[in-house]
Amino acid sequence: MDAHLTALAEANGGYLFRHQLLDLGVDDRIIAAWRRAGEVVRIRHGTYATRASWATADDGQRLAIRTRSVLDKLGPGVVATHASAAALHGLDLYLPSAGPVHVTRVDGRAGRQEAGVIHHENDLPDSDVVEVDGRAVSSPLRAVLEVAVSEDVESAMVTISSALRLGLVSETDLERSLVALRHWPGVRRARLAVRLSDPALESVGEVRSLHMMWEGALPHPTLQARLALAGGGDARLDFLWEWWCHVGEFDGQLKYGRLNLLPDDRGLVLTQEKIREDRIRSLGLGMSRWVWADLAPDRRAATAERIRRAMHESRRLYAREARSFAVHR
Structure with missing residues (x-):
């Protein structure tokens, strides 16, 4: 597909009508070949999107x-x-x-x-x-x-x-x-x-996580709390239950997927995240993590129960230390 047709699709808002292609001399045989090659995707009757625009769209x-x-x-x-x-x-x-x-x-x-x-x-x-x-x-x-x-x-x-x-x-x-x-x-x-709902929820995964917590009758957490870390710096947390001495983190594609700032070095990202987690735990906090699959309708009740058990364990392990966290949003 040439640059002219790609530009036309962009000008349309991401699509091409069949009649536009026919007017430009692209017949149904060529369209069919493009579809087989994955150059275009049929999104409605007589309407196509280019591979570039469709593949990168959420x-x-x-x-x-x-x-x-x-x-x-x-x-x-x-x-x-x-x-x-x-x-x-x-x-x-x-x-x-x-x-x-x-x-x-x-x-x-x-x-x-x-x-x-x-x-x-x-x-x-x-x-x-x-x-x-x-x-x-x-x-x-x-x-x-x-x-x-x-x-x-x-x-x-x-x-x-x-x-x-x-x-x-x-x-x-x-x-x-x-x-x-x-x-x-x-x-x-x-x-x-x-x-x-809450404007502090920064992604679909975080919103769905909070819904899972509500549905599972978990205590409402503090959202996007920042904790001062030993040795300098701070950590922003998805979810914090301060009384329970527990942190919740949703691990979605924003951290490790297509929007990752270091997409060519997954190992470095995971290493940095492990160091961050260790620094948070050193404050006397437990942590639960979950991913997209854990939010599926048939798994989210079990996810909520897993978090609940971890919260009770964190309270048992760390509450006696009675540390005062520098929490802010």
């Missing part, structure tokens, strides 16, 4: 690409809403990238579901519509509310915490809006998700 970015293609195909009669709007605003999502694109009809036409697109008939005030890259999208507040009432608590927490962290919404605005929209189905679940 689930939210892939949903954003598909949403742009749907909006550009359907025209001004629809507005991106729900998780699709959240994706266009750059919010975190805990939803499959292959989930449906959500739009709300503003042209009076009936709602329906077809070809991976859900058309909603909800009333959408003009004040709740903004533009993102020239496309009509529900506002960040409206998008977060739509996700909160339509998804489960865990998924809603991911999007709400992201919006709070980015400063796109406030907890006060969310609570006031939920009072005004109390007739919406799912409002009670959304209120719970708002209470559990």
Whole structure:
């Protein structure tokens, strides 16, 4: 695939329509060959993404690409809403990238579901519509509310915490809006998700970890606490239970995966992390670690119980030392 087509895909927002390829002399035989070679990926009927843009995109970015293609195909009669709007605003999502694109009809036409697109008939005030890259999208507040009432608590927490962290919404605005929209189905679940969300949660994994702790009835931890370390410097912790003398760390891809600052030297990263852990433990603190697999629905109850046992053991081992930690956020 030449640079011209790659540039066209980028200008579109990450995709290429079949008719655009045909207009440029690329017929179906060539498209099929590109697909076999992995140069392009079919993301919807008659819509393709380049390998470069698709392979490096996370689930939210892939949903954003598909949403742009749907909006550009359907025209001004629809507005991106729900998780699709959240994706266009750059919010975190805990939803499959292959989930449906959500739009709300503003042209009076009936709602329906077809070809991976859900058309909603909800009333959408003009004040709740903004533009993102020239496309009509529900506002960040409206998008977060739509996700909160339509998804489960865990998924809603991911999007709400992201919006709070980015400063796109406030907890006060969310609570006031939920009072005004109390007739919406799912409002009670959304209120719970708002209470559990926190802007200090820095990743999807950390949000899902806190949800696992709530579901497993663990004490609420201090988030992103900093501890002064012996010999200088400090350590920022994902989760701290000070009374229990225990630290919790989620080991996700931000530390050891594609966003690792030292991707070519995994051994050095692990060595540095082991030194950091030893310095934290030297303060009289126990530590629990978990990974993505430990947050799976069929394993998170066992993960929570493992952390609970470790907390009790840390309390038994270290509480007598009664050290005073320099804790701050």
